[in-house]
Amino acid sequence: MLLTGKYNDDPRLKSLPLEVYDTVVRSLHGDSRTLFAGKFATIFAGFIAWYKSGETALFFCFCAMIVLAATRAAHILMFNRNKDASLSYEDLKQAEFRYRILSGAYVTMLGVICFVSLAVTNDAVIHLIVISATLANVAGISGRNFASLKVVNLQAMGVTIPLILGLFLFGNIYHILLGCLLLPFLLAIQSISMHLRATLLEATFQALDNKTIADRFEVALENASHGMAMIDSDGIFLVVNERFAELFGLAKDFNLVGSSLTELTVQTMQSSRSPLIQETIISERIRQCLVGGKRTQFTHTQPNGVTVEVTFNPMSEGAGVIVLEDVSDRVKSEVEIRQLANYDPLTHLPNRRYFTSLVKARIEKEGEHAAFSLYFADLDNFKAINDSLGHPIGDKLLCAVSLRMKSCLPEGGSICRFGGDEFVIVLPGVTQKEDCERFAQRLIAEVSKPVLIDGHLIIVGSSVGISICPDNGNDFDQLLKMSDVSLYEAKSKGRGTLYFYSDSLGEKIRRRRELEVDLRRAVQRGELTVHYQPLIDLETRQITCFEALVRWKHPKLGYVPPSDFIPMAEEIGLISKIGRFVLETATAECVTWPNDIKVAVNVSSLQFQQSDVCNVIATALRKSGLPTNRLEVEVTESAVLDDLKETSATLRTLAQGGIRISLDDFGTGFSSLSYLHQLPLDKVKIDRSFLESIREDKRSLILLSGVTHMAADLGLQVVIEGIEEEEQLAILRGKVHVNQAQGYLFGKAMPSEAVRELLREQTAAGGNSRSAQIAG
Structure with missing residues (x-):
């Protein structure tokens, strides 16, 4: 029979852990006072037996008992002298072995003295004394030695075998019956010992398990990244880890266990030197949690800037567990995320989404009483500055401009970066046009002041479109559109200006929107046509080329000027489709x-930016079968300057394929002379603006002459546009170097049927000439 309970099959019984084995061995050597009292009683019984009988054998037994008792006592005293020392497994085994031998020898001697008494004397008194003393010791075997079944079994066998033999060999029938009764008594002692040993080991194992759990809990508690504490229903701290005290900023030498929430508040205040009211917040919230008994979670920012998340989990009997987590990084990240989501990372102004939500919320709150002015502003020529000086300088310019705009705001005004170089401003309560105009002019003046950035003195202007609530409505999205179209109108009337939204402007924009829809439909349905205007060789008076010009005949409005619908096509993204169609x-x-x-x-x-021009042109040539040397590609100065490097590479690719390159509207760009040598040009077309005052102003003629001769010296053909009168042609003849001319004097743009008819008639009139000729 082994242990009972859940430890019966514990594999640790086969080889007891050191902690358990130590408990077993120390229990054998414990309570020396009762042991010495028992030894004295048995030795005295042996003395009486010898003294009364006078038998020599009993004298020797008495002496042996004294020696064994003294040796056993010395062993126990020596062991207990170092009872606090840490013993190894081997030390404990030796101690148990010595105890087993000495105790077994001593108890065996008790059985021997009983055997000798029965053998050498018939004195019933002596028999009673020694057997009673022996049985008293037998009864104590289980109570003292139950921790070791080996000791119990050795002592039980050592004492009972001589005693039973003596009763059986030298006694009468009654002695034999007494010997028989000893057998179940011994079995009972063994059973009691086993049960007691099971109880001891079970308690020891349970304590060991509890200690292991406690050690693991303590390690986990001290290594936890969160602060953790347990408090009772009175707010007294039962368990606290170091992280908890650290998050509260407590002194390291202060032990919070056993302290109250009030003491926590005082100690925290003293440690952080913060106002008491700051530190009582958490304590008061925890007290409320104790009373309410509900799981609660809240955050609190300490005076040292640390933000903690406090979680209170209630337990039985009003106690609770407090968990503190340092969420400073998380809170900081959330703030950064909100900042990124709501503010422009460059200027740190509210972005479009956040600003719109704020204004709409304000309009909804004020309802019909909402009154404000809305300004849509952008920077003039910002793209040119950004492209020429680089994006880093452009970014710094936007930051400088945003600060200047912000400095102009009156109290209550707000501003956002709407996108790119666009800014939107709202001024609550400013609804009089005079006040709005005064603010816009101040804004333009402030933005237009020179600014020095990385050694570059930059002057940038601003244009502003204005709408007013409630004069123009109270829907923010509509007001924003109104300000936007007003800005567009301001730019069309000259930069650095402002423009108020009006119903007439709204009607104009409405018509424009309708025209945009019609243009999309016309492109989709193929309603655009191509007309051709001739270019004349001034020496031979022959047509050498036709310029392809797109035309749009609106079903209601008739022909729409290209100056109206081409910019519109560029704005709404149709120019690439139209360009492909014309090609x-x-x-x-x-x-x-x-x-x-x-x-x-x-x-x-x-078209250079939005499509692969080379592939588009190659596809058109392949479909038509037209030789590359019969196609001229005209580009404007603005197209070249938008991205000189990329455009130049594209034009070189076209030129290498045999396509001729012509620079249109020459002289109207930014710095014509500086890039002529970088482009693979065959021809330049002088803008019609050079002809406007050549009759009245000789300087205009001199300027025109210089430009044309310079182009000729570079090996370029020169075409002059916009010749409408013979007088203009006569003035030019012999004074400027011009190869070809174009204008109403030689023919307006005409449809393809008219071109074919003209070429047939002129060819017939000129006989077998290779080109149609225009009569002089």
Whole structure:
């Protein structure tokens, strides 16, 4: 029979852990006072037996008992002298072995003295004394030695075998019955010992398990990243880890266990030197949690800037567990995320989404009483500055401008970066046009002041569009659109200006929007057409080329000027489709003309940006079968300057394929002379603006002459545009170097049927000439 209970099958019984084995061995050597009292009683019984009988054998037994008792006592005293010492497993085994031998020998001697008494004397008194003393010791075997079954079994066998033999060999029938009764008594002692040993080991194992759990809990508690504490229903701290005290800023030598929430508040105040009211917040909240008995979570920012999240978990009987987590980084990240979500990272102004939500919330709150002015402002020529000086300087310019705009705001005013170089400003309560205009003019003046950035003195202007609530409505999105179109109108009337939204402007914008829809529909349905205007060789008076010009005949409005719908097409993203259509139509038409007649097609800057121009042109030539040397590609100075490096590379690719390159509107850009040598040009077209005052101003003629001679010296053909009268042609003849001319004097743009008819008539009139000729 082994242990009972859940430890019966514990594998640790096969080899007791050191902690358990130590308990077993120390229990054998414990309570020396009762042991010595028992030894004295048994030795005295042996003395009486010898003294009364006078038998020599009993004298020797008495002496042996004294020696064994003394040796056993000495062993126990020596062991207990170092009872606090830490013993190894081997030390404990030796101690148990010595105890087992000495105790077994001593108890065996008790059985021997009983055997000798029965053998050498018939004195019933002596028999009673020694057997009673022996049985008293037998009864104590289980109570003292139950921790070791080996000791119990050795002592039980050592004492009972001699005693039972003596009763059986030298006694009468009654002695034999007494010997028989000893057998169940011994079994009972063994059973009691086993149960007691099981109880001891079970308690020891349980204590060991509890200690292991406690040690693990303490390690986990002290190594936890969170602060943790347990308090009772009175607010007294029962368990606290170091992190908890650290998060509260407590002194390291202060032990919070056993202290109250009030003491926590006082100690925290003393440690952090913060106002008491700051530190009582957490304590008061925890007290409320204790009373309410509900799980609670809240955050609190300490005076030292640390933000902690406090979680209170209630337990039974009003106690609770407090968990503190340092969420400073998380809170900081959340603030940064909100900052990124709501504010422009460059200027740190509210962004479009956040600003819109704030203004809309204010309008909703004020309802019909909402009154404010809305300003839509952007920077003039910002793109040119950004492209020429670089984006880092452009970013610094935006920051400087945003600070200047912000400095102009009156109290209650707000501003946001709407996107790019656009800013939106709202001024609550400012609704009089005079006040709005005064603010806008101040804003423009402030922005227009020179600013020095990285050694560059930059002057940038601003244009402003204005709408007013409630005069123009109270829907923020609509007011924003109104200010936007007002800004567009301000820019169209000259930079550095302001413009108020009006119903007439709204009607104009409405018509423009309708026209945009109609243009999209016209492109989709193929309603655009291509007309052709001739270019004349001034020496031979022959047509050498036609410039392809797109035309749009609106079903209600008639022909819409290209100056109206081409910019619109660029704004709404249709220019690439229109450009592809013109290229394919013009090249297909040119194939039907005489072989020495070329066609010129304009390519805008947006076409260079939005499409692969080389592939588009190659596709058109392949579809039409037109030789590359019969196609001229005209580009404007603005297209070149938008991205000189990329555009130059594209033009070189086209030129290498045999396509001729012409620079249109020469002289109207930023710095014409500086880039002529970088481009693979064949021809330049002098803008019509050079002809406007040549009759009245000789300087205009001198300037025109200088430009044309300079182009000729560079090996470029020169075309002058906009010749409408013979007088203009006469003034030019012989005074400027011009190869070709274009203008109403030689013919307006005409449809393809008219071009074919003209070429047939002129060819017939000129006999077998290779080109149609225009009569002088």
